[in-house]
Amino acid sequence: MNLIVFVGNAVPPKPVLNPQPVMSTPDTHPRLEIRNLRRAFAGREVVSDVSLKVTRGQVTCLLGPSGCGKSTTLRIIAGVEMQNSGEIYVDGNLVCDTVHRVPPEGRSIGLMFQDFALFPHLSVADNIAFGLKGSKSNKRARVLDLLEKIDLTRAIDQFPHELSGGEQQRVALARALAPRPSIMLMDEPFSGLDERLKDEIRDSTLDVLKAEGTAVLLVTHEPDEAMRMADEIALMRDGRIVQQGAPYNIYNAPVDKAAAAFFSDINVIRGKVKNAMVDTAFGAFLCPGRPDGTEVEIVIRPQHLRIDFDRGGRGPAPTPQDGTPARGIVERARFMGRESIVEFRMDFDGSVLHATVPSVFLPKAGTPLWLMLRRERCFVFPA
Numbered sequence: 001m002n003l004i005v006f007v008g009n010a011v012p013p014k015p016v017l018n019p020q021p022v023m024s025t026p027d028t029h030p031r032l033e034i035r036n037l038r039r040a041f042a043g044r045e046v047v048s049d050v051s052l053k054v055t056r057g058q059v060t061c062l063l064g065p066s067g068c069g070k071s072t073t074l075r076i077i078a079g080v081e082m083q084n085s086g087e088i089y090v091d092g093n094l095v096c097d098t099v100h101r102v103p104p105e106g107r108s109i110g111l112m113f114q115d116f117a118l119f120p121h122l123s124v125a126d127n128i129a130f131g132l133k134g135s136k137s138n139k140r141a142r143v144l145d146l147l148e149k150i151d152l153t154r155a156i157d158q159f160p161h162e163l164s165g166g167e168q169q170r171v172a173l174a175r176a177l178a179p180r181p182s183i184m185l186m187d188e189p190f191s192g193l194d195e196r197l198k199d200e201i202r203d204s205t206l207d208v209l210k211a212e213g214t215a216v217l218l219v220t221h222e223p224d225e226a227m228r229m230a231d232e233i234a235l236m237r238d239g240r241i242v243q244q245g246a247p248y249n250i251y252n253a254p255v256d257k258a259a260a261a262f263f264s265d266i267n268v269i270r271g272k273v274k275n276a277m278v279d280t281a282f283g284a285f286l287c288p289g290r291p292d293g294t295e296v297e298i299v300i301r302p303q304h305l306r307i308d309f310d311r312g313g314r315g316p317a318p319t320p321q322d323g324t325p326a327r328g329i330v331e332r333a334r335f336m337g338r339e340s341i342v343e344f345r346m347d348f349d350g351s352v353l354h355a356t357v358p359s360v361f362l363p364k365a366g367t368p369l370w371l372m373l374r375r376e377r378c379f380v381f382p383a
């Protein structure tokens with residue numbers, strides 16, 4: 001952990017507990033547990049000591065940039081890739097370590113990938129029933145139950161080519177869920193879909209997954225998708241999970257600068273510790289526990305800067321919540337629809353800071369304005 005301290009004079013936002021999954025009785029036993037997974041290719045470790053648990057009805061998102069090892073982790077859990085060390089448990093039973101290995105089809109795991117391929121020559125009903133065992137009437141009942149859940153009962157006798165991309169995606173979800181897997185592994189399942197459809201399909205997918213009570217591990221490189229879908233986010237970088245927690249907590253208490261920057265643009269203000277404080281143009285920031293001379297970076301998201309008007313060369317009075325104001329000159333302002341992004345050149349050191357503001361506010365280049373940092377939204381990390 002690199003975080004020094006949550007700074008500021010105000011109280012930081014309260015962490016919230018993970019939303020409770022929808023279920024009749026609380027079940028905190030992990031359906032999926034992986035312990036200390038490692039995988040190297042040609043001597044390069046791409047999955048390093050990855051451990052996590054997913055309980056019934058919970059969605060955990062493995063989030064990280066391209067190449068950080070998310071898909072390899074998922075493939076190991078699915079059983080199509082072998083780990084160098086580490087264990088995988090499903091419903092408390094060991095399914096794979098370096099000696100013992102249950103084949104993929106015996107793991108009670110459903111899979112859904114970006115290029116979900118429905119069988120083109122089978123109807124929607126037959127696609128969903130494909131992996132089901134048991135009597136014809138039981139299969140039919142399960143298919144009807146799932147069609148109702150995905151709201152596609154009317155399409156029961158249609159063929160995949162007669163459905164939209166979003167509808168095909170829902171059928172693929174139903175097919176993967178039909179055998180009631182303990183765990184669903186989803187690798188970028190929405191990335192092939194029309195941008196305008198995505199949010200709706202994410203929400204309806206989430207409803208179905210919750211209703212089924214499956215434990216879900218979903219891989220994505222999109223922070224927005226993870227925040228929308230996840231009960232818990234496991235943030236991955238260079239093969240490791242660097243932070244794990246509820247989306248609110250990960251966003252509001254990032255473990256380091258890179259974790260903060262993964263979710264939005266950030267501003268960085270540099271300083272040096274003296275007497276457990278860092279003095280900046282925005283006032284002093286507490287920085288206990290760090291020796292004098294330590295270089296630190298104060299990180300703040302653009303939406304957490306406050307802007308105020310210039311009053312003949314003077315700014316607003318300092319406040320305990322926002323500290324001291326510092327003056328900057330507008331370099332440019334960009335209209336982004338719902339908001340505008342204003343770029344400032346700061347008087348005190350010529351550095352550039354960005355602030356997002358409601359889009360009705362679009363100041364002209366050259367306008368002097370005053371900026372304040374919302375103290376409870378600042379993070380201080382070692383440089």
Ligand SMILES: Nc1ncnc2c1ncn2[C@@H]1O[C@H](COP(=O)(O)OP(=O)(O)OP(=O)(O)O)[C@@H](O)[C@H]1O
Pocket residue numbers: 041046064065066067068069070071072073221
């Ligand atoms: N079979 C393989 N042989 C050699 N290298 C591999 C193999 N599979 C994956 N890798 C490497 O392991 C690293 C992690 O790949 P992985 O696909 O797990 O990342 P990812 O986070 O899922 O990325 P993306 O989002 O782009 O799919 C990459 O550098 C990749 O090139």
